Amino acid sequence: MSSEKKEAAGPSDFIRDIVAKHVAERKYPQIHTRFPPEPNGYLHIGHAKSICLNFGIAREFGGICNLRMDDTNPTKEEVEYVDSIQEDVNWLIAGWADQNLGLKEKGKTPEMIASNGTRDFYLKASVGAVPKTGAGKTAVEPFYASDYFDQLYEYAEELIRKGKAYVCDLTPKETDEYRGAPDRPGKDSPWRNRSTEECLDLFRRMREGEFPDGARSLRAKIDMASPNIWLRDPLLYRIRHAEHHHTGPKWRIYPLYDFAHCLSDYLEGITHSICTLEFEVHRALYDWILENLELPRPLPKQYEFAKLIPGYMIVSKRKLIQLVNEKIVAGWDDPRLPTISGIRRRGVPASALRKFAMGVGVTKYISVTDIALYEHAIREELNKIAQRRLAVLRPIKVVITNYPAGQVEELDAVNNPEDDAAGKRKVPFSGELFIERDDFMENAAPKFFRLRPGGEVRLKYAYIIKCEEVVKDEGGRIVELRCRADLDSKTGGATANRKIKGTIHWVSAAHAIDAEARLYDRLFTEVEPEKDGRDFKAVLNPHSLEVVTAKCEPGLRGATAEERYQFERLGYFALDKESAQGKLAFNRTITLKDTWAKESVKKA
RNA sequence: UGCCCGAUGGUGUAACGGUAGCACAGCAGACUCUGGAUCUGUUUGUCAUGGUUCAAAUCCAUGUCGGGCAGCCA
Numbered sequence: 299m300s301s302e303k304k305e306a307a308g309p310s311d312f313i314r315d316i317v318a319k320h321v322a323e324r325k326y327p328q329i330h331t332r333f334p335p336e337p338n339g340y341l342h343i344g345h346a347k348s349i350c351l352n353f354g355i356a357r358e359f360g361g362i363c364n365l366r367m368d369d370t371n372p373t374k375e376e377v378e379y380v381d382s383i384q385e386d387v388n389w390l391i392a393g394w395a396d397q398n399l400g401l402k403e404k405g406k407t408p409e410m411i412a413s414n415g416t417r418d419f420y421l422k423a424s425v426g427a428v429p430k431t432g433a434g435k436t437a438v439e440p441f442y443a444s445d446y447f448d449q450l451y452e453y454a455e456e457l458i459r460k461g462k463a464y465v466c467d468l469t470p471k472e473t474d475e476y477r478g479a480p481d482r483p484g485k486d487s488p489w490r491n492r493s494t495e496e497c498l499d500l501f502r503r504m505r506e507g508e509f510p511d512g513a514r515s516l517r518a519k520i521d522m523a524s525p526n527i528w529l530r531d532p533l534l535y536r537i538r539h540a541e542h543h544h545t546g547p548k549w550r551i552y553p554l555y556d557f558a559h560c561l562s563d564y565l566e567g568i569t570h571s572i573c574t575l576e577f578e579v580h581r582a583l584y585d586w587i588l589e590n591l592e593l594p595r596p597l598p599k600q601y602e603f604a605k606l607i608p609g610y611m612i613v614s615k616r617k618l619i620q621l622v623n624e625k626i627v628a629g630w631d632d633p634r635l636p637t638i639s640g641i642r643r644r645g646v647p648a649s650a651l652r653k654f655a656m657g658v659g660v661t662k663y664i665s666v667t668d669i670a671l672y673e674h675a676i677r678e679e680l681n682k683i684a685q686r687r688l689a690v691l692r693p694i695k696v697v698i699t700n701y702p703a704g705q706v707e708e709l710d711a712v713n714n715p716e717d718d719a720a721g722k723r724k725v726p727f728s729g730e731l732f733i734e735r736d737d738f739m740e741n742a743a744p745k746f747f748r749l750r751p752g753g754e755v756r757l758k759y760a761y762i763i764k765c766e767e768v769v770k771d772e773g774g775r776i777v778e779l780r781c782r783a784d785l786d787s788k789t790g791g792a793t794a795n796r797k798i799k800g801t802i803h804w805v806s807a808a809h810a811i812d813a814e815a816r817l818y819d820r821l822f823t824e825v826e827p828e829k830d831g832r833d834f835k836a837v838l839n840p841h842s843l844e845v846v847t848a849k850c851e852p853g854l855r856g857a858t859a860e861e862r863y864q865f866e867r868l869g870y871f872a873l874d875k876e877s878a879q880g881k882l883a884f885n886r887t888i889t890l891k892d893t894w895a896k897e898s899v900k901k902a
Numbered sequence: 903u904g905c906c907c908g909a910u911g912g913u914g915u916a917a918c919g920g921u922a923g924c925a926c927a928g929c930a931g932a933c934u935c936u937g938g939a940u941c942u943g944u945u946u947g948u949c950a951u952g953g954u955u956c957a958a959a960u961c962c963a964u965g966u967c968g969g970g971c972a973g974c975c976a
Binding site: 310315336373470478481483512526528535538552555576581604659662664666667674715756758759760762794800801803864868890893894 | 904906914916926936973
């Protein structure tokens with residue numbers, strides 16, 4: 299296959315191979331996947347991989363991917379999370395797979411249909427829609443596992459009637475003891491052979507709220523001696539006197555993941571249920587439930603892949619919450635966090651996140667992904683679209699001694715050398731400038747290409763200057779550089795083609811505007827912050843955020859949140875949401891590759 | 903010492919019995935009014951041992967190492 303063809307065909311991996319085979323066999327009328335987060339936290343970069351996989355497959359095979367809240371545990375879930383999940387998914391797939399996003403009409407629950415002569419439930423997705431509540435639009439919303447509680451309850455009774463499930467009175471502790479251990483079989487619950495009638499009666503009374511939490515449970519009757527722990531009469535329902543964020547006070551019993559998930563997939567007509575490796579051992583149970591219910595339509599199948607573990611990040615929900623609660627970061631969307639909202643706020647384009655998530659591939663091999671892959675994807679994307687601007691992060695004053703006092707020139711500056719269509723803009727130049735403190739070295743190393751006493755450097759888009767005097771204060775700190783410009787060397791001028799090794803950025807002191815620049819770096823100093831159970835707080839990077847006041851070219855006054863900027867020679871920046879009129883704040887998404895920094899480190 | 907899964911350069915992956923390829927990172931160079939970008943070249947790899955085969959990263963066996971599973975979490 300040629301590389302071009304391969305590109306058009308999308309990535310290839312073992313799951314897509316399976317799907318492609320099913321498509322070729324016409325096994326299903328349409329490929330249907332789903333992305334089913336539990337709304338108990340914010341989505342992070344790991345979810346991005348799952349989203350790209352599930353929506354990517356739908357997109358590549360002309361299918362649908364449902365967004366579903368896997369909300370079967372009322373004590374952990376909140377609407378705040380539902381909203382953020384929806385927002386994050388929309389952002390990530392916008393312009394890429396929105397036409398494959400499966401949602402449903404607001405308030406709709408599964409409908410009773412007749413399939414192959416039997417009673418059946420089904421909830422169709424409405425595709426190509428984004429959540430809209432405006433007048434005249436059909437209101438749509440994500441799927442919710444909790445919308446299936448009625449059907450799930452019926453399926454549970456059906457299992458009881460078939461003698462495949464029973465109400466068990468063992469306490470949680472006893473249940474645990476009866477389960478045995480991986481290398482030791484469990485033993486049957488004394489309630490295992492309770493009559494169907496009694497089970498039905500008890501289960502109904504559980505639903506009515508007659509018993510306290512933990513008093514009874516509904517269990518599948520499988521095999522207490524199974525080598526697979528999840529087949530040792532797993533719990534299907536537990537009693538929980540708790541209000542649910544979506545169903546309110548209606549229920550006192552809630553289904554567990556294993557019971558709810560496979561059936562939710564079935565109800566939505568999912569064909570390929572893709573999840574992470576830790577559910578591999580649950581697959582037998584997933585199949586068992588569906589098969590024992592003898593459902594009329596084709597059954598969904600579960601496939602597992604290795605989740606993303608990016609270096610220098612933590613992704614565990616518990617730890618993320620800890621960072622937020624202990625105010626180590628500024629909130630769920632802190633730009634240092636690997637949450638999708640943090641990544642977005644940092645200025646990473648959705649296309650870059652997707653590129654990364656697709657690029658890491660899909661396998662069953664668990665590994666730590668090099669953060670360089672992530673950073674490369676971001677730079678590659680930003681390089682193509684970012685508007686170049688001049689800004690000085692740590693200014694030092696430069697006076698051009700031979701430049702006419704009071705003169706101001708409007709110089710042409712290229713907006714994006716990667717894109718001619720981006721055009722040019724004017725940047726004011728004058729005899730008093732700011733340059734980057736790092737771009738001057740009093741005792742420069744031989745390969746330092748920038749400004750040094752007596753040395754020359756090119757000011758980007760402007761003149762070549764020579765440093766003639768270094769002015770210091772009483773403390774010996776450099777306060778000003780007095781330089782002489784080669785006035786013929788201006789871009790387009792007589793000596794414009796003189797070869798000067800270094801080119802630096804600058805801003806005109808009188809015209810510069812101030813902006814807060816938030817310089818973000820990785821949050822941790824170790825690739826695996828939690829390696830060997832170490833406290834991740836011990837390896838926090840103390841320099842993960844540095845805030846400076848940058849001197850910016852005046853054009854940046856009109857910066858927008860949508861636009862991406864490259865501050866030349868420094869990095870990519872995005873306007874933060876906290877920016878207000880007259881008070882600009884930029885987040886540094888990522889630095890430019892810096893070979894000089896690497897070089898100087900090598901020497902040290 | 904139970905069951906399940908996995909192992910290809912430093913990292914992520916491809917090769918589906920027939921030349922171990924790609925990307926990142928690294929290194930060297932070219933070019934450059936961004937030490938950016940781009941371009942060229944390049945170092946490094948099939949966990950081990952047997953077996954099947956004309957031919958094995960691929961199939962089989964054994965071993966080693968790593969991971970998952972004993973929530974009324976998902």
